Structures are given as C-alpha cells and as structure tokens.
Amino acid sequence: MTVNERKERQRAAREQLFLDKAAELIARDGILQLQMAPLAKACEYATGTLYQHFSSKEDLLLALVARNGCNQLRLFEQIAALAIPHRNKILALCVAEDLARQYHPSHARLEQYVFTEVVWENASASRRQLILDNSKPLSALVSGIVRAAIDAGELPDHQCSALELSIAPWALCCGSHNLEQTAGLFEAFGLNKDSLQRYRHMHLLLNGMQWQPLLDITDTATLTAQIQDLKQRVEQLFHNLCPLNVDPLNV
Amino acid sequence: MTVNERKERQRAAREQLFLDKAAELIARDGILQLQMAPLAKACEYATGTLYQHFSSKEDLLLALVARNGCNQLRLFEQIAALAIPHRNKILALCVAEDLARQYHPSHARLEQYVFTEVVWENASASRRQLILDNSKPLSALVSGIVRAAIDAGELPDHQCSALELSIAPWALCCGSHNLEQTAGLFEAFGLNKDSLQRYRHMHLLLNGMQWQPLLDITDTATLTAQIQDLKQRVEQLFHNLCPLNVDPLNV
C-alpha cells in the first residue's frame, strides 16, 4: 500500500510542523499563552485537524517533551561514547543538562509542567508511554557508565546494582536544577548562583562513592578547567546534533 | 478598634475554612477536580466571597502550599533541636520529607504543581512572597545544622559557606523524591522502590563531604536501625504538631 505510506508520511510531517510551531510559540510567549486555535491557524490548519494528532492540549505538551527526550537520548549516547574517564562522563551528562537548560529554558519549564499530575493525567496513555519508553534507554545508558566504572575497578559496587547506584548522581543533578529553576528561591536564600557549585556538589557525591579519580573540590583551578573542557566537548556534540536547536527568544 | 479586630479574626478564620476544605477536596478528588464554585458552595459561601480571599484559583493553591510550608518549618525546627548527631539531623530532615509525602501525597503533588511557571505566575505577588519568605528560615535552619557541624569539627568547610554546602544534601533529597514521584518512571527503569536506597545515596554524599561519623553503606543493619530510629522520632514530632494532619484518602 504505497498510498497509505505516503499518507502516513504526510501525517507525520504535519505532526512535526505542529510541534515545531508549538515549540516556537511557547519559547516566544510562554506555555500559558499557547492556545490551540491560534496554533492551528499559525500552521494553516483548522482547529479540528490539530485534534486529529493530539487528544488534548496536554497531549500536545507531552508530545513535545517526548520529542525532546529523543534528542536528549542521542546527545547522551554521544557523551557516553566520548573518550574520557567514566567519572567525567557523569559530569558531562550534568553539563549537558545545564547547556540544554541554557539553550532551551522553555523546554525545562515545560518538562517540569508536564510531569505534573494535572497535565500528565490529561494526556493520552500512548503519549505517556512514549515518554516512559524514552527513559528506559536513558537509564540503561547512565547505569552502563556506572557498570563500566565498576568493571574497570574505578568504583566499588557498594553491594548495589549499577542501576541503583546511578540514581544518586541523577537525583542530585535533577534536584540541583529543580532548586535553581524554582523562581526566586535562591534569591530568597541570599544565595548567588555559582555555576560551579553544582559540580562541586556532584564531585562530593562521586567522592563519597569512591569513584576514582577523586577530586579535591577546593581545587577550583582543576575543577574550572575540567568543566570548561566538558562544556566545550558537549557543546560541540550539541550543535552537531541540531544546529538550530535554540529557543528563538534566548539566543 | 476592637470591631475591626474581630472582623479581621473572622476573615482569617474563613480563609482557613476555605483552605481546609480545599485541601480536603484535593486530597479526595485531585487538584484537577478542584473547582472554585463547588468549593465556595461546600463552605456555604458564594463564589465571589472566595475571590475576596484569593485573587485566582492559582492564588488559592499557593496559599495552601504556603500554609504547608509553615508546618514544615515548625517540624524542621523541632528536628534541628533533637539531641542527635548533626549528621543524623540531615538524615532526619530527609525522613521528614519522606513521611510528609506518605501522609500527604496530595501536598507533594500540589507543591510540584505550584512551582510550575504556569501556576506560579498566576498567583498574586504577595502570596508568592509568602512562600519565599518561608524558605528563608528554612534554609537558615539547614545551613545552621551544617554550620554547627563545621564548628564541631565534624565537617570540613571545603572552603564553601555553610549555606552553599547545605544545598547539596537538600538537592539530593528533592531530586530523589522528585524522581520517585514522577509517575511510572521507576517502573519504566525496571527499578523497585527500596525505601532505604534514598538514604544510602544521602550517606554517600555525606561521606563525600567527609561529614563524621562516616557510614559504611553496605552495613544495612546499622543503616536500617538508624533510619528506623529517626522515623520514630520524626513521626512523634509530626503527630505532636498536628494530630489530624492526614490526607483523608490515604490513611
């Protein structure tokens, strides 16, 4: 059925168009301002057509996050393949999250929103599954790095599985970003955002895991150089993957 | 003006009534189902009266979170005052978060929702400030514990301020809970929720900070006993503070 294949391709292309435009509008005006009818019009389709792709507005938002998740996975895969110490790969993943937030602040906010009960529950089950399916290879990837470090004798297994161990740095990374993202919180604390702080904390954790080589976090020079280097490497991967991968408003 | 005082008191009481009922309805039916008109009716007031207290639905949600924040602060204060090692106090705070989520799952979900751009931006500035004001003493409290540990020689300062250091365990705690809260994520990872895991990770971090006394996380017996003990202590404080402090649906 070559006809159906063509139709399917067109349909997929239209879905990407909707998603692209939605991402653009969100980046420009914020999630709150995204409206279904204007979005459809901006894509030169009727409102009803939009609803042939997404069962609800929330479903559309999930679709955006799912797509971002794919990009994230590809980036993470390339990071995992870098020729750097295993320990640094974990840092590099953290750097990647950092950069992603810098380049796509609206994505980060969207993700926070989407995992909220209210939004999550209003999306279609299949779309939710899509996002969860993304997370499987992601966690496999991270725990793969941990596994490799254990096998290389750089990291004791602490009698935990690699997967369980891998949750620690991941939680720290998420938590750290979440706190920072929470509007006005750091300001309320009287805390200035020192971009190295996050990495100091990560090193403290990795040290605690006895992940070799340990790093003395008071050695700011070494730390700065390390993060600098990782940033450059990750940034390059980032731009190779998707040169236009940038929020219009935040360039 | 004794008349105005009385009025003010009545007004405050009514606000608490609205908040109580809202919390009840949310615990019963979820955030999504909370509607302004039914809430007002359930309190035997007109819709408009509700709007004399809260500038919007989002404002009401923030008010709920602010009130929870006060309770949390009081609990944390009592934990900080416990006669236990400083290091254990950090664990106890983590335990407290755990318990709070257990007893009030809807609060945790609400908090996640409220810090979302969409909700946050739709609340009144004064309500937002209220929440931020809560966070100041909270961070002072946590960094106070860190400070005390440093002063007691139990923790090197790593050339950071106590406040900066205190962010690490806090971020780990938040991140860990966030991950776990994210619907279906752990299941998608093929990870079983081991309630001790979170504390193992925290100990890894504290070990990395060289916070004495170090704990060997493979020593499950000691860890279990420690957390058990902290749970009991915290649970007691918890119930003393607010005996009825329980989500209707989740008892």
Next chain:
DNA sequence: TCGAATTATGAACCTGATTCAAAAAATGAG
C-alpha cells in the same frame, strides 16, 4: 432608627478547549 459604608451574592460574562455536522478531497471500481 436611619442613611452611609461595607460585604456577600450568584447569575452573567468571558476565555479558550473541545466537538461534530457539514463540506471538501481522495479513492478506486466500472
């Protein structure tokens, strides 16, 4: 007790998501 000032009321309004009957387009058999 009465007029002014304050507060409460809830039906009407408004925004924006969602639906669906009608129109248009695509398909494919003859």
Next chain:
DNA sequence: CTCATTTTTTGAATCAGGTTCATAATTCGA
C-alpha cells in the same frame, strides 16, 4: 473519465469553568 463511497478537513457551535460585577444584604456609627 465519472461517480459513489470513504476519508479527511473545516470552523462555527458547544461546553466548562474561572472571574466579575450589579444588586442585595448586612454592619456600622450617629
């Protein structure tokens, strides 16, 4: 190529629920 049938698109109508505001009720102080 034509026409009946199926599929797809359309966008105005519907619907939900948050918010407002003219009116009614209440409180206040003289």
